[in-house]
Amino acid sequence: MQKDDERLVHSRGEEFLQVFKKGAEFTQELLRENERLRFRLLELEKSQVSGEPAPAAELKKLNERIADLEQEKQEILDRIKHVEEENQDFAARYLEIEDENNNLANLYIASYQLHSTLDFKEVLQIITEIIINLIGAEEFAIMLLDEKSDELQAVSTEGIERSEIPSFRLGKGIIGSVAQSGENHFASDFDSYERDFSAPMVCIPLKIKEHVIGVLAIYKLLMQKKEFAAVDYELFTLLAGHAATAIFSSRLYSDSERKLSTIQGFIDLLTK
Amino acid sequence: MSDYNVLIVEDSPTMRQLIAFALKRIRGVRIVEANDGVDGLKKLSSERFDLILTDINMPIMDGLKLVSLVRNDANYKTIPIVVITTEGAQEDRERALALGANDYITKPIQPTKILDVAKNLLRIV
Numbered sequence: 001m002q003k004d005d006e007r008l009v010h011s012r013g014e015e016f017l018q019v020f021k022k023g024a025e026f027t028q029e030l031l032r033e034n035e036r037l038r039f040r041l042l043e044l045e046k047s048q049v050s051g052e053p054a055p056a057a058e059l060k061k062l063n064e065r066i067a068d069l070e071q072e073k074q075e076i077l078d079r080i081k082h083v084e085e086e087n088q089d090f091a092a093r094y095l096e097i098e099d100e101n102n103n104l105a106n107l108y109i110a111s112y113q114l115h116s117t118l119d120f121k122e123v124l125q126i127i128t129e130i131i132i133n134l135i136g137a138e139e140f141a142i143m144l145l146d147e148k149s150d151e152l153q154a155v156s157t158e159g160i161e162r163s164e165i166p167s168f169r170l171g172k173g174i175i176g177s178v179a180q181s182g183e184n185h186f187a188s189d190f191d192s193y194e195r196d197f198s199a200p201m202v203c204i205p206l207k208i209k210e211h212v213i214g215v216l217a218i219y220k221l222l223m224q225k226k227e228f229a230a231v232d233y234e235l236f237t238l239l240a241g242h243a244a245t246a247i248f249s250s251r252l253y254s255d256s257e258r259k260l261s262t263i264q265g266f267i268d269l270l271t272k
Numbered sequence: 273m274s275d276y277n278v279l280i281v282e283d284s285p286t287m288r289q290l291i292a293f294a295l296k297r298i299r300g301v302r303i304v305e306a307n308d309g310v311d312g313l314k315k316l317s318s319e320r321f322d323l324i325l326t327d328i329n330m331p332i333m334d335g336l337k338l339v340s341l342v343r344n345d346a347n348y349k350t351i352p353i354v355v356i357t358t359e360g361a362q363e364d365r366e367r368a369l370a371l372g373a374n375d376y377i378t379k380p381i382q383p384t385k386i387l388d389v390a391k392n393l394l395r396i397v
Contacts, residue, residue, distance in 0.1 A: 098384065099384070102294070102382075102383040102384060105290075105293050105383065106290060106381070106383070109286065109289050109290050109293060110286070112289075113285065113286045113289070126286060129284045129286045129287065130286060132358060132379065132380075133284065133286065133287050133290070133358075133379050133380060133381050134290075134380050134381060135380060136379060136380035138358070222358055222360055222378070222379065222380070223360045223361065224360035224378045225380060
């Protein structure tokens with residue numbers, strides 16, 4: 001769909017360039033014709049002055065032709081102006097599509113990487129890479145919810161020691177509320193934000209459908225990252241879904257692997 | 273036969289994929305990936321490259337060491353190098369450029385920026 005749009009924009013752009021080029025050639029031609037007629041008229045006027053009578057009918061005809069050509073020229077100039085405006089619109093649209101295409105590619109690669117492994121540690125590493133490289137966060141924590149104790153605990157951190165992050169009760173404070181409600185939290189003013197582990201500048205629930213399994217808490221952005229772009233919000237939404245699924249699957253896989261090896265151990269013991 | 277051989281030196285597969293995606297817009301580009309500076313040097317010795325893009329923070333050998341080694345090797349010293357990093361401070365930028373990097377791009381990744389810088393260094397109009 002995206003590519004079709006791009007192709008359409010390309011072909012329309014080419015068409016307009018052709019029209020523009022033809023218009024320019026035609027204008028040149030008209031200007032030459034205009035010049036030729038003006039010269040002819042001048043000659044006729046000269047010959048009139050020099051006593052040779054110019055045929056009035058021919059003079060009138062030439063004047064009319066000049067008027068027609070002038071009008072035609074004006075129409076073409078208007079058309080060129082219109083085409084130029086349209087061309088500018090298409091160029092702007094092309095840039096927009098290019099940006100969207102890049103953003104979609106980022107999102108695609110992020111989700112592709114998230115589901116490329118069933119290793120829990122690797123999944124956490126990939127989430128960390130996405131947050132640093134695509135979102136531009138410097139300090140953050142990935143916290144998972146322990147459903148038995150209803151507590152959120154950091155399982156991975158970047159830029160902060162994991163031991164520095166306290167655990168949070170479900171429903172309590174900003175982090176607990178985000179985990180309970182499943183709604184994103186963004187600090188009202190990033191410029192004046194000061195690090196507070198219980199009140200991150202951004203807190204995103206990691207959820208599978210409506211089931212929250214943890215949160216992502218961002219405490220600091222890279223110094224060159226001043227604000228969030230539209231694609232960042234899309235990435236947050238993507239993370240909320242795909243990261244949660246990837247974390248959940250990898251945990252499930254490790255659990256089943258562990259159980260399988262325990263059962264295998266028992267079987268080996270019994271069959272010896 | 274490719275028109276441009278580009279080496280991406282980056283320890284994160286996600287990042288390598290993102291950079292490669294941006295560069296694939298260049299017609300005739302061929303991309304070779306390396307996990308760190310040492311791997312990068314190994315790949316450099318095996319074929320001719322027109323451009324190197326490297327991260328700074330990598331295990332085994334970091335990007336700045338790689339820039340320095342490439343610039344001091346008569347065989348590779350003319351290859352343009354772009355540093356892509358999270359380090360946004362001016363002194364980090366100046367350090368990389370002083371070591372011989374041709375350009376310096378800060379993360380988060382912007383494919384358009386990578387493409388523009390690469391095209392410029394590959395002298396593609």
